[in-house]
Amino acid sequence: MSVLTIERKVLEKNDDVARRNRELFAQHKLFVINLVSSPGSGKTSLLEQTLKHLNGSLRIAVVEGDVQTDFDAQRVAKFNVPVVQIVTNGGCHLEAKLVHDALANFDLKKVDLLVIENVGNLVCPANYDLGEAMKVVVVSTTEGDDKPLKYPGMFHHASVLIVNKIDLVPYVNSNPEVIKQNALRINPALKIFETSCTTTKGIPEWCEWLRSQTKVRDGSK
Amino acid sequence: MSVLTIERKVLEKNDDVARRNRELFAQHKLFVINLVSSPGSGKTSLLEQTLKHLNGSLRIAVVEGDVQTDFDAQRVAKFNVPVVQIVTNGGCHLEAKLVHDALANFDLKKVDLLVIENVGNLVCPANYDLGEAMKVVVVSTTEGDDKPLKYPGMFHHASVLIVNKIDLVPYVNSNPEVIKQNALRINPALKIFETSCTTTKGIPEWCEWLRSQTKVRDGSK
Numbered sequence: 001m002s003v004l005t006i007e008r009k010v011l012e013k014n015d016d017v018a019r020r021n022r023e024l025f026a027q028h029k030l031f032v033i034n035l036v037s038s039p040g041s042g043k044t045s046l047l048e049q050t051l052k053h054l055n056g057s058l059r060i061a062v063v064e065g066d067v068q069t070d071f072d073a074q075r076v077a078k079f080n081v082p083v084v085q086i087v088t089n090g091g092c093h094l095e096a097k098l099v100h101d102a103l104a105n106f107d108l109k110k111v112d113l114l115v116i117e118n119v120g121n122l123v124c125p126a127n128y129d130l131g132e133a134m135k136v137v138v139v140s141t142t143e144g145d146d147k148p149l150k151y152p153g154m155f156h157h158a159s160v161l162i163v164n165k166i167d168l169v170p171y172v173n174s175n176p177e178v179i180k181q182n183a184l185r186i187n188p189a190l191k192i193f194e195t196s197c198t199t200t201k202g203i204p205e206w207c208e209w210l211r212s213q214t215k216v217r218d219g220s221k
Numbered sequence: 222m223s224v225l226t227i228e229r230k231v232l233e234k235n236d237d238v239a240r241r242n243r244e245l246f247a248q249h250k251l252f253v254i255n256l257v258s259s260p261g262s263g264k265t266s267l268l269e270q271t272l273k274h275l276n277g278s279l280r281i282a283v284v285e286g287d288v289q290t291d292f293d294a295q296r297v298a299k300f301n302v303p304v305v306q307i308v309t310n311g312g313c314h315l316e317a318k319l320v321h322d323a324l325a326n327f328d329l330k331k332v333d334l335l336v337i338e339n340v341g342n343l344v345c346p347a348n349y350d351l352g353e354a355m356k357v358v359v360v361s362t363t364e365g366d367d368k369p370l371k372y373p374g375m376f377h378h379a380s381v382l383i384v385n386k387i388d389l390v391p392y393v394n395s396n397p398e399v400i401k402q403n404a405l406r407i408n409p410a411l412k413i414f415e416t417s418c419t420t421t422k423g424i425p426e427w428c429e430w431l432r433s434q435t436k437v438r439d440g441s442k
Contacts, residue, residue: 171392
């Protein structure tokens, strides 16, 4: 595990760097997802369950983005996968250059799937391309069914929606069908999973889909 | 209820405008809080409970800030209080000028307490003074006990912490004592309340404290 502490800065030409990241990922036949959500929606728990399910059968590496602390990298490092923690020191999103710098810590030839866990923020990371194949947005059932309509930018830019903490539905005023309908109103092309990291419901389906996406790309790897 | 749609812009001299807002609030003996949290922590539900409890005994006005939609203003308007919705159109926080423009919709002489509900974002609103007396940060027990340490800026700038959704503790991996300890490590001066908007636990205490803060200021009003 490495810890990089990088001052927040406005990154010029983020899209140019993202394009270079994307070329690098293609060159190494690497499938890359950018995991985004509000703070506390369960991105890191989902990542832990994903690593538990897929580790050994896929070679996974992780970039953790946080405003402060390396707690998430510590949690991920327990699964013996390569992980780099980016600390933004107050910055509200990851930028392509931060990810580019983090990549130097990996041997990309030996990675099939790279997961970038963004800063917990349902607004700002929507506009920053990191070079990923797709954004995966996580929403917890505890957050209220209206969130896709109130924060449409993220759902517009995402390719996958994960409705997480599905086990808490009996205890909160939430209807996952409404969350999904609201998300599809913003982006009808969204691929949707329902998961619980407590009961593991939906984790196998999510992981099998992830594996299928990787297989598409790793023919000759 | 009024709806203002204002393009996001970088606001120069935010602090100057905040100072002018603060002078205006002092002139009208108005107690003003800036309610901040992640999306889905329960800011609007807390506000609904607060209005239910205090409406009639305090004259309350509300400024709602959202990236998109006027859902929150609609919820608040049911309590027959003056409310202005600011739609930031993608902007990740409220700025002092947006609040200043919204104030023109109120008769400030007839208001004791102004609640500004910020955009759901635990990062960016921390750095924008709106002229409020204090920031009140809401954290839900479903978000994970580590959030104060991972997003310290907001807890550093806040005067009050509300640990919300306390009724969900039996169903999630959360210890409110740890949330509070972590928050106090960042800011030992935090005043703390525990609330549930489902059971109304803690709502009377929070409302009585709010009323006491208002009384301090309304001697001659």
